[in-house]
Amino acid sequence: MIRRPPTIVCYICGREYGTKSISIHEPQCLKKWHNQNSLLPRELRRPEPKKPEVRTITAKGFYDLDALNEAAWTSAQSQLVPCDVCGRTFLPDRLIVHQRSCKPRAAK
Template identity: 50%
Template sequence: MRGCRYQACRHEPLVVVYEDNVVDRNKKRWRRNNEELPVHLRRPEVVRPSRPLSVDQWNQFAWESSQASLVPCENCGRTFAPDRLEVHQRSCKTPLPGAPRKLALQQVN
């Protein structure tokens, strides 16, 4: 029979191992999905920060990472996740001549 002392001393290392397994599994899934995309829509892998971050710093890092992974539409300039861009482009109309283009497309080019 295991006592509470045994459970308490084993708890923290199990959490760390579990977290590492989840991170590894998510990285593998992301890599597999990224490889399935056309070459022009593939994105570089996001690297986790090497030092501990505060909540505000982590939120800023997550926001910048998510924005960097978005791909602009060639027609309207709106940005989408690479796998959603193809769905959007089926219904996106080419802009009218003289219509202002979004800044996002101008920044990429």
């Protein structure tokens, strides 16, 4: 059985990155987040995401990647905003695009 290399979930965007490249990705992702957030209408702007602190260390002295990834995924999902009409969740910049075509369902 082939073992997949360990990956870490970005707490900002929710994508997986290798253990070496996550330290390069996070500052760039946060900078991109700030740029996109500043372009949104004031009512859709969000507070800056905070990196989750997971203090779960295994017996061998390593971080528990599963707990770390779960906390990061939850943080990334909390950035989503629900549509007022259908309830689906989107990133704020995508919500604007979605709302152009989202119509209330006709009563049966």
